Amino acid sequence: MDREQEDMQFLGLFAILKESYKIIKSCRKIFWQIKLTPILPLTFIFLAHLEISNLLFEEIYRTESEKVSTRPGTKRYINLSNTLSSEWIKFCLFKFAYFTILFILSLLSTAAVVYTVASIYTRLELTFKKVMSVVPKVWIRLMITFSYMLSAFFVYNILFLLVVQFSLGVLPDNVFVGFLFNVVLVVYVMGFVYMTVVWQLASVVSVLESGYGIKAMTKSIYLIKGNRSVAITISFMLNMSFVFLQYAFELLVVEGGSLEAWKRVVLGVVCLVNLLTLFLYGLVIQTILYLVCKSYHHENIDKGDLSDHLESYLGDYEPLIEKDVQLEQYRV
Template identity: 55%
Template sequence: MDREQEDLQFLSFFGIFKESFRIIFSWTKIFSQITLTLILPLSFIYLAHIEISQLLFFKILHDKDALDHTQVGSTKYSNLSDIISSEWTAFWLFKFAYFTFFLILTLLCTSAVVYTIACIYTAKNISFKKVMSVVPKVWKRLMVTFLWSFAIIFLYHVVAVIVLVFWAIFLAQNTVGALMGVALLAFYLCGFVYIGIVWHLASVVSVLEDVYGIKALKKSKNLIKGKMGISIGMFVVLSIFFGGVEVLFENVVVLGLSPNVGITILVGIVCFLLVVMVILLGLVVETIIYFVCKSYHHENIDKSSLADHLEVYLGEYVPLKAKDVQLEQFQV
């Protein structure tokens, strides 16, 4: 990262993308190794999960339809009921296994990319072996941050459901209530995006500073002030692109809307490569945003202290102390 830290705060929306691409293409070897080892399996699991989930769900729907046309109390009805129960069990076990592996790989990918960019930032010699040796020690901190984020998102949705039920019972029957429903939906989406942004930035904080969990989320919330617009823009653009790839994959590959097998296979490969690219770019972008936010708040990062902490491989991982990452404020 060639830029002076005080200049990072002036990076625009497109400037952050440009800087992210520049870093990726300047360090092609290390990012290619991280991609092949971690991001490729993560992308494959993600797309395979969509395909398998649909197959299992369609099988359940087919059997439920057959059950609806079967005489209640008959042997066939009893057998179909047992089959459907087993299929639901298999469906949710598969979902749990997918979520577990997806979460682990996501945390490992985040650790690897954030750690790599921090090493690039400090101009330290970086190798894939070094990255993989420290990643398992870092991802545990990310797990704590994720669990706190998950708890907040869960509570947020509980409150949202309560508000939705209240609106449906008392307000949905008139025009004013309908307008309030639109306003509540907009408010919900804004809140969800905000939580997502804070969570992603907190992941970077958990790797590079001595805080994690709820403290990392609070730190992230403070850092993001003043750069909210750019952060929202990045989050929304990447989310839309990621969602677009998922919709394309579901319609063409999973649902088989294309009659041509060759086109279906080609679209599947393209979607897979796009998911890989979006995941890598998203992780690089969120790390750059961290440095941009630090620069905006005039929180100088001591590169030598950061480098010393990044070099700890032989013993337990020693994260950055707050005094190292947030020394004195400099004047612009």
């Protein structure tokens, strides 16, 4: 990364995308190793979960259909009810296991990529073994930040459901209420995207600064100010790309029964490779966006002190005081 931090505040949307690509290209080997270690299992499990979920749900649907057409109170009806309960339990256990593994791998991937990009920025000597030795320690900080963000998302969604319930249950059914509901829905989506951006930037803060949890969330909200439109646009583009690949996989592979088996396999591999690249690219972009936001607020990151902070993960980690990482503002 050849840019001085003072110049990074002027990077726009396409410049951030270009800078992220250059970072990956400059250290191809180590990013490939990261791709194949935490990110490949993450991508594979995500796509496999779509296929397995579809198969499990088809079983539930068939059993439910048979139960509906069976006379209540008969032995067959009771057996179908028991089978249906077992299938739902199996489905829920699978989902719980999937989200647990996805959660662990996503945090490990975030820790590895953010640490790697920051090490490249500070010109630290970097090896894959070093990155992997740091990841478990950084993962704990990310887990705490994620827990707080998950709580915030939970409260936000509950409030939205309460508003929807009030609109449907209390207000009269007319054109104005329909319009009001659409407005609330748009506001909800905008808020959800903004919270996603806060979470993504808070993850970077948790790795590169002393604060994590609520402190990282608060710092993330502050850093986004002034670059909100760029941050939201980047998040929207990445999420839309993710949704497109997911939809393509479900349409062509999961539900592509009319296609020959080898074609489904090839399409599945294409989706896997593209999703793998998207995960890596997105995490690098988040880190570059953090540096851009820091520069915009004239918060100088001294490469020497950031290097010390990163190196501290290699020993017994001791929380750094704020001035060790968060240095004085520079003048432009």
